[in-house]
Amino acid sequence: MSFTINELLTVTFTLFAVIDIVGSIPLLITLREKMGGINSFKATLVSGGLMILFLFFGESFLRILGLDKRSFAVGGSIVIFLIGLEMVLGHEIFKADKDSKAGTVVPIAFPVIAGSGTLTTVMSLKANYDEIVIVIGILLNLIVIYIGLRSLNFIERVLGEAGLLAVRKFFGVILLAISVKIFSSNISAFGK
Template sequence: MSLNIDELLTVTFTLFAVIDILGSIPLLISLKTRMGVIHEFKATLISGALMILFLLVGEKFLGILGVDVRSFAVGGSIVIFILGLEMVLGIEFFKSDGDAKSGTVVPIAFPLIAGSGTLTTIISLQANYNTLTMAMAILLNLVVVYAVLRSLNFIEKLIGPAGLLAIRKFFGVILLAIAVKIFATNASGLIK
């Protein structure tokens, strides 16, 4: 197995666009405010583990559960839609239980970072790229994810409360649109 730099860049940027960690900044800041703290390393580690697990056994695992990739994507789109509604309407659907550990896993590690879009993209890309290229692309994206998670306080100070509110509403609508697209793309074959 060899590492082709062009392929690595293609897979890395594809995953970067799907993970959209920069677009998730307003939601992450909102979640951090609600939970008090985000365990950046743990969120990065768990999302990375999910991505690598899906790289190695994703389709087989879903098959064992009797779930196809499309059903998985539709389920993830519903969670993303609810997160978008939270951002736009200012209503809290995901109640914080005060435990930052659980918030670090859901909804941060999954579905925000390693969501259905990311995991299905990994399965799709695997048809065209080797495992080493895929693993390196995942690792490079995790470095960016960790850097963004570590910088949330700085980003929040830089943007300010009014800017954060405006960006949160804007990206809430973007999240809603992404959720609708994922749902529409995958739901058509499920309902008979």
């Protein structure tokens, strides 16, 4: 169960890019206004719980469906690629559920923070990294998520519209590269 700092950084950065708390700020600000506020702690706790549950029980769920980690990783890498493409090109591929009536849990914790892309990424990372690395990466991201939710107004003022767009595109390119790496390291298993 040993891991390197590079592995931890890769996992943490991958999750950070997929969760895209910075890129979600415009949506989060809109939802906060519609709902009259966001319970930052509850949203962080629920989204973290979903990620950790999926990390540990996602594989059993896949077995029930007759799938393995490598198949899921290849499928997940395609989803990650599409999310990255969406971020770079600025075209919506995945339609977000904009129903804000349910509050902090839905849609903030799920699907905005811990959506299908995030949960797919957790499983895809599990094919290449130890669970402890992924758990630490999730916990580090939960700290960033909590700070991000608490600092929506400040972040919006500091980055401005152009800054948010630039950050989103940068993380989109990183996601594209990560998805290619996950795809290439898992697709070879199918030829054997």
